[in-house]
Ligand code: DX5
């Protein structure tokens with residue numbers, strides 16, 4: 001069974017407390033928070049004051065996805081949220097190894113996110129240091145985009161790299177995850193599925209989480 005991390009980017013920002021409480025009552029595992037700076041990605045979402053407010057109502061661990069330049073500047077702020085996972089982009093870190101050690105020193109899980117064009121082989125030298133690798137299966141910046149099909153094969157190749165190196169990193173997939181893509185991703189080796197629009201645009205978001213959570217379960 002995969003871990004399910006609903007992306008609050010697709011929640012109703014006018015009713016965040018309501019939507020957080022709805023997800024608190026669901027089978028979901030983590031809350032996925034998407035931070036955008038208008039520089040690394042062509043959009044701006046929300047920042048630390050809003051996430052502090054969300055953290056007060058969240059009863060699931062926080063998975064913070066920083067789509068920003070120089071994410072290392074904000075390690076202390078992410079830690080102050082009580083986050084479980086801090087995801088930084090491979091493409092945003094010149095000194096990735098140092099950033100990973102700093103995140104781990106703060107007691108958080110260190111995650112590295114790859115844009116669709118960044119090859120799995122870029123992680124060859126650092127995979128053993130990582131707690132999590134997140135593959136973007138859309139170009140980051142917006143919810144509700146079309147799933148990039150080659151992400152299934154990329155997931156399989158990442159699983160091979162992790163196994164070959166005897167590494168323990170979890171595989172998380174972000175973008176276009178829904179009832180149709182989720183089973184194929186889990187079969188390819190995904191451990192954690194982020195889902196924004198599939199959950200929050202569903203007629204019954206709690207039921208949608210339950211369905212995604214059952215993917216791969218023995219019937
Ligand atoms: C995109 C974000 C995603 C987004 C996913 O930049 O990183 O987390 O919310 O949304 P869906 O599931 O709708 O593709």
Ligand code: ZN
Nearest residue numbers: 034065174194
């Ligand atoms: Zn995300």
